Amino acid sequence: MGDFDFIDRSVSNAEKHTLKEKLFGTQEVLPMWVADMDIATPSCVxxxxxxxxxxxxxxxxxxxxxxxxxxxxxxxxxxxxxxxxxxxxxxxxxxxxxxxxxxxxxxxxxxxxxxxxxxxxxxxxxxxxxxxxxxxxxxxxxxxxxxxxxxxxxxxxxxxxxxxxxxxxxxxxxxxxxxxxxxxxxxxxxxxxxxxxxxxxxxxxxxxxxxxxxxxxxxxxxxxxxxxxxxxxxxxxxxxxxxxxxxxxxxxxxxxxxxxxxxxxxxxxxxxxxxxxxxxxxxGDVWYQNLMNHLSTNRAMIEQWCIAHPVIGFRKPQGTYLAWLDCRALKMGDRELRDFFVKEAGLGLSAGLSFGKEGSGYMRLNFAVAREVLQQALRQLSEALVRNGYG
Ligand SMILES: Cc1ncc(COP(=O)(O)O)c(C=O)c1O
Incomplete structure (x- = not known):
């Protein structure tokens, strides 16, 4: 298994999974909220x-x-x-x-x-x-x-x-x-x-x-x-x-x-x-360099996706593995926006409003995940946008 391959965390009491029902009212979301990584802790540790x-x-x-x-x-x-x-x-x-x-x-x-x-x-x-x-x-x-x-x-x-x-x-x-x-x-x-x-x-x-x-x-x-x-x-x-x-x-x-x-x-x-x-x-140096390459590719993938979907605004984060998605062009209230992400896109993200009122209209996506999970998430979001007339 590669260092950055998918690992199932639903079996290990990971907060990201155990709080899904409480936070999103369903198990049916890809959890991309709390700021830890769905990536194995380095083998040296x-x-x-x-x-x-x-x-x-x-x-x-x-x-x-x-x-x-x-x-x-x-x-x-x-x-x-x-x-x-x-x-x-x-x-x-x-x-x-x-x-x-x-x-x-x-x-x-x-x-x-x-x-x-x-x-x-x-x-x-x-x-x-x-x-x-x-x-x-x-x-x-x-x-x-x-x-x-x-x-x-x-x-x-x-x-x-x-x-x-x-x-x-x-x-x-x-x-x-x-x-x-x-x-x-x-x-x-x-x-x-x-x-x-x-x-x-x-x-x-x-x-x-x-x-x-x-x-x-x-x-x-x-x-x-x-x-x-x-x-x-x-x-x-x-x-x-x-x-x-x-x-x-x-x-x-x-x-x-x-x-x-x-x-x-x-x-x-x-x-x-x-x-x-x-x-x-x-x-941890070598693992860390590889991690940064992985995150950098994921960040680029989100950037490309947002270029193709301009209704979601995105400035590449200079640091952190968190994408601050500007969803204001969707013209939804914050509750509606959250519901859209959960119910239409099947994504469990952090609502921008939880970071303060200046976060209204934003969603935070944690991209420290395996490549195929990010691809899946972006695919789900594209489909939800199309279905709801934003495509
Ligand atoms: C800015 C910042 N500080 C602190 C923490 C949490 O650190 P700890 O778990 O050590 O309290 C986080 C986690 O997301 C964070 O983003």
Whole structure:
């Protein structure tokens, strides 16, 4: 079997399948929503875990220095950012780190900037920690490219604004932020005493025409003002290992973060995850290059399909394996649009509206699937469009 061949996940309790009925009201959809890949986790990771299981005791273990060194080495090789193992803390999930950082760096009632449309747990973490959302919607330029709206942000910042949640690369719009964009945003935050939580979990899924730049790598000042969230979950399709990293260069911010983290006592996580983490970062390069080729071909396939079906607007994502489909030309309400995708096209996608009101009229399709699954999905969508008079 090839690395990117179809694998049946309906037999393994995959969320994508088990929640189909609840989310879409039917089992009869191709599930292309939650952001994990229908692609096997690299064999080097699976082998390392199998090897560890040859030792029969799965007790408490701590993250080894070599595991963190493997991540530092990966980040330097792939993103040109030199980080130290001392800056790293374990986290069971990036979203958990966002919650912890919110509690560490702000108080109840403070304002936190969220740049909509964005990954829904950003909103949820702000609200459930009793902070106020300060919405700074992304804008689209004349070419339709999403940009930061710094004028809007400047006008909205108040003394209560304490944090900005940055999504870089951006889910769902697929932007890989350019150096000058990041510097302008970062400087505005520094000037206003706003700490940036930079969620860079998609940092490795970036296509060849773009370069991911870790915000904290841009200057010593930005490094001191940024909490970066990274991990192997997206890159190596190992979300189920529940392991990620919080990178904080500033000793002062690190101390505050760790004090908050200490309160929930999740320690260093699970031994099999440590082993998987180290194997991924130290042995995953070749698999990763092949993954990017696979995703790049899938992305091109969607682009070609959209050229042939101009009623669906599409700008190639610069990063992430998520296609942000502009369905506004179908002139359907959001409920109707969702029903159209489920009932007519047999596709279970994420509704754009779930990312914020700016996502109205969009659907997000996860294209990290086997080639034939994507072909099937596009075929189903073509047929649904034709049947409904959009062909
Ligand atoms: C931007 C972003 N952050 C975080 C996550 C989830 O990470 P975790 O499962 O480690 O909480 C996702 C998953 O889709 C994501 O897109």
């Amino acid at each position: 699976l082998e390392a875990v199998r090897h560890r299981l040859e030792h029969p005791i799965i007790g408490y273990e701590i993250m080894s220095k070599t595991a963190y060194e493997a991540q530092c080495d990966w980040v330097e090789r792939h993103h040109g950012w030199k980080i130290s193992t001392e800056w790293l803390s374990y986290s069971p999930s990036v979203v958990a780190s966002i919650g912890c950082a919110i509690r560490a760096f702000s108080d109840e009632g403070d304002e936190i900037i969220v740049q909509s449309p964005v990954y829904p747990p950003f909103y949820d973490m702000v609200r459930s920690n009793n902070r106020k959302l300060l919405l700074n919607a992304l804008m689209q330029d004349a070419q339709g490219e999403y940009r930061f709206d710094l004028e809007d942000l400047k006008a909205k910042i108040t003394p209560k604004t304490k944090l900005l949640l940055l999504c870089s690369p951006h889910n769902p719009v697929g932007r890989v932020w350019r150096r000058e964009e990041l510097i302008a945003l970062g400087e505005l935050c520094v000037q206003n005493g706003i700490v940036i939580i930079s969620d860079e979990v998609h940092c490795d899924i970036v296509f060849s025409e773009s370069t991911h730049i870790p915000l904290a790598s841009l200057s010593p000042i930005l490094s001191e003002n940024t909490v970066t969230l990274m991990g192997p979950g997206k890159t190596f399709n190992m979300a189920g290992f529940s392991i990620s990293t919080v990178v904080i260069a500033s000793s002062q911010l690190r101390e505050r973060y760790r004090k908050e983290q200490h309160k929930v006592h999740y320690g260093d996580g699970a031994v099999l995850s440590h082993v998987a983490f180290e194997a991924a970062y130290s042995q």
